[in-house]
Amino acid sequence: MSLTVPVILGSVRSDRQGIRAARFLVAELEARGHAAPLVDPAELKLPLLDRMYKEYPSGEAPEPLECLAAIYRRADAFVVVSAEYNHSIPPALSNTLDHFLEEYFWRPSAICCYSAGQYGGVRAAMQLRAMLAELGAPSIPSLLPIPRIQKALSEAGEPAEDWLRKAAGKFLDELTWYAEALRAKRATGTPY
Template sequence: MGLDLLVIYGSVRTDRQGIRAARFVASACEGRGHRATLIDPKEVDLPLLDRMYKEYPAGEAPSAMERLAGQIREADAFIIVSGEYNHSIPPALSNLLDHYLEEWLWRPSAIVCYSAGSFGGVRAGVQLRAMLGELGMPSIPSMLPVPRVGEAFEDDGTPRDDAWHARASRFLGELEWYAEALKQRRASGVPY
């Protein structure tokens, strides 16, 4: 039985290249029998953070925020796809993540990081790891860095090098292990 995974992409730039990596990861998840929903902050279009979802009275949050809250609550795990902006994460990603708190709890996350250069966004990935832990969705030990993201995938997410399939398989296998373990524990209750 497959998992319900959210692939959360972090950029809203006009000529963004990382969306290719997000499409690749979502497709790889589906190929493993999971339901993968790509969350694009450009499409969700949340406002700059003024009030968190939990700060709205029940039923009064903006519809886009309410819809995303439901998707987050239903997910078994999260795959965060982040570029590296000035050695950190994109502001659109931080904004999307910060709108929620309790909705993220007790599910693992996995980090796909990318850059136009050779480091593959790992500096952003390291910072993102601390943020995800604070939000209650600790990241798995492995990351999937994508150097030279504009050259790695076609627009639809098809990899230009078949080695990406093996890299993703190992990475997703690790996420599956954590997601299944935590799903089982959540069914027995959570600490608070």
């Protein structure tokens, strides 16, 4: 069953490494037959949050928000790729996520976190779990942490280490299960 799973990248830094993980996950999702549009805050150039998408009069939101809303409305799940900045999530990721709310409802999320060091960004992932649940897109139990990302993935997103493709397979199997289950339930209605 084909799904739409936006991959939301969290960094806008000029030397960001997360683009490697995002490219890898987009390719892995597409290999499964899923649509996996990349949501890149560096390309979107969203302003700092002043008004949420829903607070604009219909048809008057800035073009990047209108495009993103259309992608999110089609989504069955979300993959969020996050670095760890000061034991927390990057500000660009928070800003990208905070522009929306209802578009996330009743859709699962999955967290891929990374770092240049050995911990793979897991401290940021714990904070991101709480945020995604509050947005209405609770994260699946599994994480995909990628330590030493600069060695684990090439610039093009090709894994240099065998464990990564295997771990990603299990991670995406779990997300697919939740996405299919929640899509079936959304089709019969939601609590509100």
